[in-house]
Amino acid sequence: MTTFADLGVDQDIVDALSAKGIVDAFPIQEQTIPLGLPGQDIIGQAKTGTGKTFGFGIPVVQRLGADPAPGVKALIVVPTRELAVQVYEDMDMLTSNRSTSVVAIYGGKAYEGQIDQLKAGAQIVVGTPGRLIDLNNQRLLDLSHATEVVLDEADKMLDLGFLPDIEKIFSKVPAVRHTQLFSATMPGPIVALARRFMSNPIHIRATDPDEGLTQANIRHLVYRAHSLDKDEVIARILQAEGRGKTVIFTRTKRAAQKLVDELNDRGFNAGAVHGDMSQEARERSMAGFKAGKKDVLIATDVAARGIDVDDVTHVINHTIPDDEKTYLHRAGRTGRAGKTGIAVTFVDWEDLHKWALINRALEFGQPEPVETYSSSPHLYSDLDIPAGTKGRIATAPKTQAVRVQPEKAADAAAAAENDGQGTTRRRRRRRSGGSAERVGSTFEAAEAGAKPAGEQSAQADGERGAEGAGTHDGGGKEHHDGRPAPRRRRRRRGGAGGGAAPAGA
DNA sequence: AAAAAAG
Known part of the structure; x- marks a missing residue:
């Protein structure tokens, strides 16, 4: 097992993690942290519950330095308020042994506390689009020095409902920056769209091609x-x-x-x-x-x-x-x-x-x-x-x-x-x-959880083979996304229940 | 089409 210390993570962050009983890195962390630390743009894809937050969060904290000057230097955008709270808590934990401070900026809550924390010089902002833009418009949130930008649940953030807000936010952060996009799902068209906001991103997929698309657990x-x-x-x-x-x-x-x-x-x-x-x-x-x-x-x-x-x-x-x-x-x-x-x-x-x-x-x-x-x-x-x-x-x-x-x-x-x-x-x-x-x-x-080994991976391998477990392609060149959704043509009318049967049945 | 996201 690779530990966070093995990955080049600063000792005080390693200590913060181990205080929570976290010592070993998950595969997505093992793959993205060494790239994120030197500032590589990353599209990080890994299954649900496999540790993506630390995959982007640790490099963000470490790259700001042990004692950053006051003012927003990092921005993490998420699709819901509850997720903002959760990611805030994770980031707050990671920074617990250094002076860096984190603030959660989201709607449905009083402005006051959030504004106070910004004025106090918080360096890392975790937030939802509406309130971020709101405070930015009011000149209470300066994003012009946010050189670390993350979209969590990135495919969601780039879908039609959110895209205008995300474009607006990207227009407010520095052009030269470190950008990371993470999600369990990254449809091909979204990956293509994402490139507009990144420079030479590496697409990391921390998935075992034999595992299938869903979590084996x-x-x-x-x-x-x-x-x-x-x-x-x-x-x-x-x-x-x-x-x-x-x-x-x-x-x-x-x-x-x-x-x-x-x-x-x-x-x-x-x-x-x-x-x-x-x-x-x-x-x-x-x-x-x-x-x-x-x-x-x-x-x-x-x-x-x-x-x-x-x-x-x-x-x-x-x-x-x-x-x-x-x-x-x-x-x-x-x-x-x-x-x-x-x-x-x-x-x-x-x-x-x-x-x-x-x-x-x-x-x-x-x-x-x-x-x-x-x-x-x-x-x-x-x-x-x-x-x-x-x-x-x-x-x-x-x-x-x-x-x-x-x-x-x-x-x-x-x-x-x-x-x-x-x-x-x-x-x-x-x-x-x-x-x-x-x-x-x-x-x-x-019962769909247990799939006979091999049965479904054969055809899947054809599509994914070159990507392999944990491989990534450098220089921003990537294989076509291929997964997860081989788009079905159009749904057939009629034939009531037939739709669920395997093709050909 | 629903839900989310500013108030």
């Missing part, structure tokens, strides 16, 4: 859903034995609010994060979830990217996301830093085409999702969901909240099972990671 389970059953099924998943924290994603703010109310009515300890909430309430939810006071977080895609919470064991897509990038980022809230996790997705009938798209783009190679709930006892089995009374929400018993402590959870699960139909045999211990034995063939078909 995450098991992916997909079910066709009946909307009336969904809340009930989700409530049962939340009783899963050994469940840690769970993040549930909805498509709309309203759906998120409805679900959090429903789950709290049922006795769960859930919080929500979405754009219709006050910033204060958003931060309360996040803090409660991180601290373990709440073990369920219901969110819109505001929380899909970057958010890093320890011990999230389950991600549930209450509604399937629109594209494979969002799917990958959402699922990536679990299975972080080498841990395992489970991603469960419910696909409504009218959304089967979205599953087809994701299935294909992420090379799951799965057939149609299996029927949910009432007709599928396998669902209970594989997720360790106590199989209670079948039926719709209206007739189902209220679910009891289950504490996260394993013993109690086991008790509650056993109790719940007694109400049910004695399906003990069906329940099995969940082993994330995909190596566990399967329950039934129907279910197997929907």
